[in-house]
Amino acid sequence: MSYIIDRRLNGKNKSTVNRQRFLRRYRAHIKDAVKDAVNRRSITDMDRGEQISIPTRNTNEPSISHGQGGKQNRVYPGNKEFHTGDELEKPQQGGGGQGSGQASDQGEGEEDFTFAITRDEFLNYLFDDLALPNMIKKSLAQTKNFQTRRAGFVSEGTPNNLSVVKSMRNAHARRIGMGAGKRRKLKELQSQLETAEHVGNTAIIPTLKSEIEDLERRLKLIPFLDDIDLRYRNQVKVPMPTSKAVMFCLMDVSGSMTQDVKDLAKRFYLLLYLFLERNYEQIDIVFIRHHTSAKEVDEQEFFYSRETGGTIVSSALKLMDEIIQSRYDGGDWNIYAAQASDGDNWDDDSPLCAELLSKKILPAVQYFSYIEITPNDHQALWDAYKHVGKSFDKQFAMAQIRGPEDIFPVFRELFARDQYEEAI
DSSP states (O other): OOOOOOOTTSOTTHHHHHHHHHHHHTHHHHHHHHHHHHHHSOGGGSSSOEEEEEEGGGGOOOOOOOOOOSOOOOOOTTOOSOOTTOOOOOOOSSOOOSOSSOOOTTSOOOOEEEEEEOHHHHHHHHTTTBOOTTOOOOSOOOOSOEEEEEEEEESOOOGGGBOHHHHHHHHHHHHHHHHHHHHHHHHHHHHHHHHHHHHTOTTSHHHHHHHHHHHHHHHHTSOSSOGGGOOEEEEEEEEOOOOOEEEEEEEEOSTTSOHHHHHHHHHHHHHHHHHHHHHOSSEEEEEEEESSSEEEEOHHHHHHOOOOOOOOTHHHHHHHHHHHHHHSOSSOSEEEEEEEEOSOOOTTTHHHHHHHIIIIIGGGOSEEEEEEEOSSSOOHHHHHHHHHHHHOTTTEEEEEEOSGGGHHHHHHHHTBGGGSOOOO
8 A cells, every 4th residue: 555645745855854852952061152152252243143052962853662672592603702690891981993084982982964054044033032121102203014804895906805695785786776766667567457457458468568677677687786885805004003112321431441351241232232222123222332431422332432541430320311311202212222331430420420310310211230240249339329229120220241152141131021010
């Protein structure tokens, strides 16, 4: 007996479906590889795909088979050294071959299965389960996002939008309207014919029958369905409400920030920038760099310009407050801020920073995160901000980054979706 499997109805993108199934199956391995890639990549090399390696033993497909069962005694030909019940010594670890490679200490070796993921797939795994915290819809903004909705019926359209019920109702109403007078006249003629036949007036009977036949013929000529009866479902694009949001990125570029610390700060902000660009199309991003003075810059200057000088953190907070008052005031915007610094600041400026945060910045923002990048103990700015966090625990978060391996865990901790209300 032979079986024929008809695969003509299978989709043409079968390889794409198989790939998505494969990525779902090994999601945990891929996410671990993406986390490792974030820690070892440079700033300019963050936005690309990645090579993923999975041990071959983890790619085996599950199978069900019948076991041998019971006790078995086997005698193999050519055995001249051993007998039943002999005990064998455990082989020594490692191999004794003459090759130049390192032998496996597990008694066997295996290769990894390696494949590549695209830039979009890499970013999807990188920012999985992340969202802007505490984002609420404050106002409707101009947006390019639309949703198709029903909007009544129209007389012209495509066949797939044809409403059969509405068209048949129109046809029925048209037939009633066009034939009402003829049917009324037909009933009068039929009544006259019955009267003439009853009284025996044979002179007008042929004329009445002729008129009746003519009216019946004219009624049959009324079309059952006409083009003017057709009605099509109307589909219109309605703009969807979106939330207006802005993210302020504040970075210290003073002399106390060594190049290694600046690179860690840039890497954190690059993750933040890619995350925002990837998930929120309608969002403004404001870049502010500061040393003794603050300046609003563009993306290129923010990430790659080199500056040195003293440290006055309050200058960045003052500039942020001015920008909020001039461009994002009125309560219509969801305002976020992320500040990165090594914590070094003038002693008399740290209390001023805490005052600016408490009285001006935090009452106006949805969420403010402070990142202190230092391998040592906390600096004066951390102590000043710590008192602020006690009063604004839901709007303010602090974290320390000691090395490259802490960047991604801290980033995920600050923007974890399950801790906050999901952004609209």
